[in-house]
Amino acid sequence: MKRNGGERKQRTLLYMLCHLIKLAVGNSPGMSLLFFLSLMGTGVCTAGNVFFKQNFFDRVEELVRGSTTIGLAVGSGIAMALFLILTLIVQAISELIQNNFSLLVRGQMGKLLNEKAARISPVVFEDNRFLDHVNKAYTGMEAGVEVMCSTLSVCIGEIAYFVFMGSYFFSIKPALLLMFGLSFAPSIVSSVLRRRMYAQLETRSAPYRRKYEYFERCICAREYVKETRLWRAEGFFGKLYRGNLGQYTQLQWRTEKHSELTEVALRFFLLTGYVGTVAMLFYYVFQGEVTVGAFAAVFASLDQLFDRMENVFNYRVGGIMRCFGAAQNFYAFLDLEERGGTDRTPLQRELIELKDLSFTYPNSTESALKEINLTVNKGETVAIVGVNGSGKSTLTRLLLGLFLPTKGQLLIDGKDVKEIAPEALYRGNSVVFQRYQCYKMTVEENTRLSDIDSDKQVKDVLKKADFPLDNGKFTEGLDTMLGKDFGGIDLSGGQWQRLAIARGLYREHDMIVLDEPTAAIDPLEEAEIYRKFAEISKDKTAFIVTHRLGSAKIADRIIVMERGRIVEAGNHEELMEMGGRYRELYEAQAKWYA
Ligand code: ADP
Ligand code: MG
Numbered sequence: 001m002k003r004n005g006g007e008r009k010q011r012t013l014l015y016m017l018c019h020l021i022k023l024a025v026g027n028s029p030g031m032s033l034l035f036f037l038s039l040m041g042t043g044v045c046t047a048g049n050v051f052f053k054q055n056f057f058d059r060v061e062e063l064v065r066g067s068t069t070i071g072l073a074v075g076s077g078i079a080m081a082l083f084l085i086l087t088l089i090v091q092a093i094s095e096l097i098q099n100n101f102s103l104l105v106r107g108q109m110g111k112l113l114n115e116k117a118a119r120i121s122p123v124v125f126e127d128n129r130f131l132d133h134v135n136k137a138y139t140g141m142e143a144g145v146e147v148m149c150s151t152l153s154v155c156i157g158e159i160a161y162f163v164f165m166g167s168y169f170f171s172i173k174p175a176l177l178l179m180f181g182l183s184f185a186p187s188i189v190s191s192v193l194r195r196r197m198y199a200q201l202e203t204r205s206a207p208y209r210r211k212y213e214y215f216e217r218c219i220c221a222r223e224y225v226k227e228t229r230l231w232r233a234e235g236f237f238g239k240l241y242r243g244n245l246g247q248y249t250q251l252q253w254r255t256e257k258h259s260e261l262t263e264v265a266l267r268f269f270l271l272t273g274y275v276g277t278v279a280m281l282f283y284y285v286f287q288g289e290v291t292v293g294a295f296a297a298v299f300a301s302l303d304q305l306f307d308r309m310e311n312v313f314n315y316r317v318g319g320i321m322r323c324f325g326a327a328q329n330f331y332a333f334l335d336l337e338e339r340g341g342t343d344r345t346p347l348q349r350e351l352i353e354l355k356d357l358s359f360t361y362p363n364s365t366e367s368a369l370k371e372i373n374l375t376v377n378k379g380e381t382v383a384i385v386g387v388n389g390s391g392k393s394t395l396t397r398l399l400l401g402l403f404l405p406t407k408g409q410l411l412i413d414g415k416d417v418k419e420i421a422p423e424a425l426y427r428g429n430s431v432v433f434q435r436y437q438c439y440k441m442t443v444e445e446n447t448r449l450s451d452i453d454s455d456k457q458v459k460d461v462l463k464k465a466d467f468p469l470d471n472g473k474f475t476e477g478l479d480t481m482l483g484k485d486f487g488g489i490d491l492s493g494g495q496w497q498r499l500a501i502a503r504g505l506y507r508e509h510d511m512i513v514l515d516e517p518t519a520a521i522d523p524l525e526e527a528e529i530y531r532k533f534a535e536i537s538k539d540k541t542a543f544i545v546t547h548r549l550g551s552a553k554i555a556d557r558i559i560v561m562e563r564g565r566i567v568e569a570g571n572h573e574e575l576m577e578m579g580g581r582y583r584e585l586y587e588a589q590a591k592w593y594a
Helices: 013-027 029-065 070-119 122-126 128-172 174-220 222-231 234-287 292-335 392-399 422-426 443-448 458-464 493-506 523-536 572-578 581-593
Strands: 351-359 369-377 381-385 407-412 429-432 511-515 541-546 557-562 565-570
Touching: 013 029, 013 070, 013 128, 013 292, 029 070, 029 128, 029 292, 070 128, 070 292, 122 128, 128 174, 128 292, 174 222, 174 234, 174 292, 222 234, 234 292, 351 392, 369 392, 369 565, 381 392, 392 511, 392 541, 429 493, 443 458, 443 493, 458 493, 493 511, 493 523, 523 541, 523 581, 557 572, 557 581, 565 572, 565 581, 572 581
Parallel strands: 381 541, 381 557, 429 511, 511 541
Antiparallel strands: 351 369, 351 407, 557 565
């Protein structure tokens, strides 16, 4: 599987534009049309303004020469003012529409990202380089919106203006247009240079940003704050935070510095161009090739023209190019390879076979699972035991179909998991993870979200999991909001855990995994929970994971793991009789159950 990094396909600006326009038009044609019209309106108005201005100049000049009436001159002045007001109104409406349109495109891009993330293999999320990818994809999304809106507004709005002005210059003296064009040539070079600088900046600075944001969370986020205070680790995290922020700022600063230097050089060219154009105009007037009236009109609009041109090349195009570099990351994320497997036939899970199965985490050199061989029949309860780090959780993730074997095979009803579509593989599987989630939602939502379509009774399942819904604390029953974030009540570790178990049981399943979600409770209570769990799932295939051997006794079969391998297997009596690793561990832990 291609993970990340590697070679990246670069999208052209045109591709990006077409893709985003299609996305917007496809989802909201009316809004998109309004947006295009508003841009055109602004362009036409701005160009029109120059025309009204020139008209006014001409009338005034004629008035001075006595070839027109004062009424006509004042009239053209009023027309110019009215058109200016119209332009202001059109601009305001256009901005409003533009904001709305940006949000629309952003929403659609966000949807694409989320859908993509759901299709990427979960194992990719284990690789910390992947987090950079996600981070960059989200900034890339904002950048993409900017690229699209700015490019369209330059293309539709500004080009109308420049075409109008260009023809106007050309009609006076073609050489003026040439001079004007030449003074902006360096701007194009500088745009390209800057685009490259900012693309590199994004790649190099993202890891620092991710780190300083994380250390910031370590200092002030709710889930960290208690520990951080108690350890008095604010200083420790603060130092790491400042270190990474410093690196980040330094990278930013260096790029900004280079970018500014290029800009100064550019301004120098523009100034030369401006002076050159004025000198040329002056020369033509002096030679009698251009009238004083035309000189006035050109000279009056020259400032605005240079300002606008500079704004487009320096600010708008520079901004577009900067965002264009960052927006590539959005597409790089969409390019990440998805999990294969196309067989969608529902699985019966009569037989699960692991054959010489090995698994290595991405970005890791040592295998977490080595040459595992195991056969499990439907309805069996299998306990997976072993010390921390022996590979128990990893094995369950493979059994659940979340990760695929890197070597060897996992067969379900004789079918290789690599051929099975992920949806088919997940359907009928349930789990209570070692690090289960505490959703900041109601009790009912917390339980039902494992199987939104199921019509099971939430209360029955909560009862099975011994969740104390009737202890008086849950004033709104199933609708009681949990977690402080949105104004709900907080639960104890044990209560969250029972809720996680209820969630696992709620999902329709023929196989369920209980991956020691019991860190918070004592061995005897854990043993009781496991006994009850095995009873509830007696006709299902169940895997119960624990490093406390007393909880495993109730299983039909116990497998003992050590450093990624299965070292012993059998039921409790057989393993005790064997007098190996299991017995040794069991006797060491016996005092917990005394
Ligand atoms: P257990 O559940 O038995 O405590 P795990 O399955 O969590 O053990 O871990 C097995 C081995 O895999 C350990 O050596 C652990 O360090 C390694 N491991 C777990 N998660 C990752 C990961 N995301 N990336 C790399 N190695 C990992
Ligand atoms: Mg574990």
